Amino acid sequence: MDERAALEQISKTLSEAGDDAAVVSLDSTSLVITTDMLHETTDFPDGITRYTAGWRAVGASLSDIAAMGGQATAAVAVYGAPGFDPDELDAFIAGAIDVCEAVGARYVGGDLDTTSELTIATTALGTVDYPSYRHGAQVGDCVCVTGSLGRTVAGLKAFDAGDMGYGNELFQFTPRVTTGAALAEHTTAMMDSSDGLARSVHQLASASEVGMSLHRDAIPTHSAVKEYVDDVSTRQELTTTVGEDFELVLTLPPTELTDARETA
Secondary structure: OOHHHHHHHHHHHOOOEOEOOEEEEOOOOEEEEEEEEEEHHHHOOOOOOHHHHHHHHHHHHHHHHHHOOOEEEEEEEEEEEOOOOHHHHHHHHHHHHHHHHHOOOEEEEEEEEEOOOOEEEEEEEEEEOOOOOOOOOOOOOEEEEOOOEOHHHHHHHHHHOOOHHHHHHHHOOOOOHHHHHHHOOOOOEEEEOOOOHHHHHHHHHHHHOOOOOOOHHHOOEOHHHHHHOOOHHHHHHHHHHOOOOOOEEEEEOHHHHHHHHHHO
16 A cells, blocks of 8 residues: 555545645634654755755645645654764754744754654644635636746756755745735635645545646746756656645636735
8 A cells, every 4th residue: 555545545534634734623713733754765865954854844844834825833843863963953953943934933843763764754833714625626717836846856956966055955945835825715725736736736636526737838847947957848747747846736716816816
């Protein structure tokens, strides 16, 4: 059973499963909470700094808050490594603090563990007034993305080329928390692009029980991709299939498009 099959099985028992984060209704507001786990082997390429690892790991959970239309409040992390180097630990915490501050949240601590490879589990909390879920897209809606796609694949290419500074820069994305909260009242469905654009659109369509199509030439490509990939068709494939760009993928009625653009 792979991860997707496991998630499908879990969703049969937990009705709340399946979105980027869970929404918990309280007396006066709604809490949004999410958790993620990243591993050195699959998520942190050679050359990545501990600062970037802290930024990216915590940023992944903050992106889930953004995908629900929430305002991020705080984040914590479990830092696991074969040993605890003081400089690496300080750099990790600095990255976690800085990405939180970039979206108006606070990094408030976590836990430590000894693991065979760098392993980071993160949790982010926030509040939400207008939750946006993966289901809800309607026939005739527009499919939109924030920003541009391909930042991560360009970062991977940079690391492979030995451009470590540039690779780390590209891996330090800013979660779309402010944008997600502003868009929430306009959207019919929304999620982040951590699984790649193609997979994300498929998930939105499946959850909403509608079909979706994309205009290939309208998909925005990050300028850094062009620095490493010359062929246009290859660039288009990479920007639609490689994940972890952490942009927002959303649907909204055509009548909301202008207001959404101005709001975001």
